[in-house]
Amino acid sequence: MAVDDSSTDPDGGSESESSASGPSRSPSDSVSAVARSVADPILEIRDTTVAFNMDRGESRVLDDVTLDIERKEIIGIVGESGSGKSMFASALLDAVVEPGVLTGDITYHPTPDESIDLLNLSKRELRDLRWEEISMVFQGAMSSWNPTMTIRGHFEETLDAHDADYVAGMERAHELLSDLYLDPERVLSSYPHELSGGMKQRALIALSMVLEPRVLVMDEPTAALDLLMQRSILKLLKEVQSKYEITMVFITHDLPLVAELADRLAVMYAFQFAEVGPTETILRDAAHPYTRSLLNATPNLDADVDEMKPIPGSSPDPVNAPVGCSYHPRCPLATEQCVEQDPPFFDAGPNHQTACFHWEEAAEEIPFSLPEQTDREASR
Incomplete structure (x- = not known):
């Protein structure tokens, strides 16, 4: 598959080129393809791999991925469990833990004119960067509060560990909690067990932003919440992102x-990115x-439940991933070329790249239907 991806457990800028008659049909260089739609990257990920040496052999849980993340954008990283998202x-x-x-190379740009080699920082520099510049809400983090x-x-x-101004920091904490529709004094004086799941999650988001990071990485931040609370937190995240102009992954x-x-959206499969493009483009085309x-x-x-079609087969083993396109064992369009060759990215439209030799046939061979209007469109 293409050069891009995320990870899993070890065992388990300008518009893209298109002619007047339609999208380019020639493969794109992996770097230029993912960078072409990003004019002002805050993060540049190049040829990045995470590997574990297992008794069964090397397990690649992030496989030579390349992606640019735009400053102030919200980018969704999507894929099945075990696709490499958390890694x-x-x-x-x-x-990445031992x-x-x-x-590989990961370059962080605090401003368009600054560059920081993220993988070449000292332990102190990295510790400071993780909360002050790039912050993260980890998967299952609601249970990580110290009871x-x-x-x-x-x-x-958190403020003390980073030598931050206490008064200014707590003022910001109050503002963030209020922005997330929480009562600051009540929440701050509470112990974690005294708050509901949704309140703990929102308080955690506020904590992750108290040092004013430029990037917020959120790993399944709503997974343990009910549907109504998930939708509520998404709405709040959109408001907070707009107010503070933060980049959100x-x-x-x-x-x-x-x-x-x-x-x-960046869609992941088998520790690589399969497709990257604007949300509405991915949803419609x-x-x-x-x-x-x-x-x-x-x-x-x-849609009727009978119209749902589970994907046959299972995700590949990271120790023994298929040669060629990693999706070919499950793909109805796979040919001998897919079995033998790893597809590069192709330009499928403006700012839209896909790693498939047969992407032009996909719409006809694999039809799907969506509601007349997505919730995202309706909220505009």
């Missing part, structure tokens, strides 16, 4: 959920067979 998030903060080995400390204690500890397996929030099958397999309140 991609860890790589963005150089937070014995995992992270290689013996009040929420105020968590904010104070939202990682989830729930494509319809993130589609309500994201400006752009997905070009990769996997993306189209994923949309067909996604529950839709407007």
Whole structure:
């Protein structure tokens, strides 16, 4: 498949070129393809890999990925469980735990004229960057609160660890909690067990932003919440992102959920990116067979349950991924070329890239239907 991706457990800028008659049909260079739609990148990920040496052999849980993330955008990273999403998030903060080995290049641009080699920082520099510049809400983080400390204690500890101004920091904490429709004094004086799941999650988002980071990485931040609370937090995130002009990387397996929030989607399969493009383009005109099958397999309140079509087969083993296109064992369009060759990115339209030799056939061979109007469109 193409050069791009995320990860999983070790065992398990300008418009794209198109002619007047339609999208380019020639493959794009992996770097230029993903960079072409990003005019002002805040993060540049190049040829990045995470590998674990297992008894069964090398396990690649992030496989030579390349992606640019636009300043102030909300980008959704989507894929099945085990596709590499969480490892991609860890790589963005150089937070891959041993014995995992992270290689490649990740460049962070605090401003358009500054560049920081994220994988070449000292431990102190990296510690500061992780909260002050790039912050993260980890998967399952609602249970990571210290039960013996009040929420105020968590904010104070974070400010103290980074030598931040206490008064200004707590004023910002109050503002953030209010922005997230919480009562600051009540929440700050509470212990974690005294708050509901949705309140703890919103307080955690406020904590992750108290040092005014430019990038917020969120790994399945609403996974443990009910549907109504998920939608509520998405709405709040959109408001907070707009107010503070923060770049947001939202990682989830729930494509319809993130589609309500994201400006752009990057669809992952087998530790690589399969397709990258504007959210509405992906929802209406997905070009990769996997993306189209994923949309067909996604529950839709407007569609009959009988119309849902699970994707046959299972995700590949990271130790023994298929040669050629990693999706070919499950793909109805696969040919001998797919079995033998790893497809590059092709330009499928403006700012839209896909890693499939047969992307032009996908719409006819794998039809899917969406509601007349998505929730995201209706909220505009």
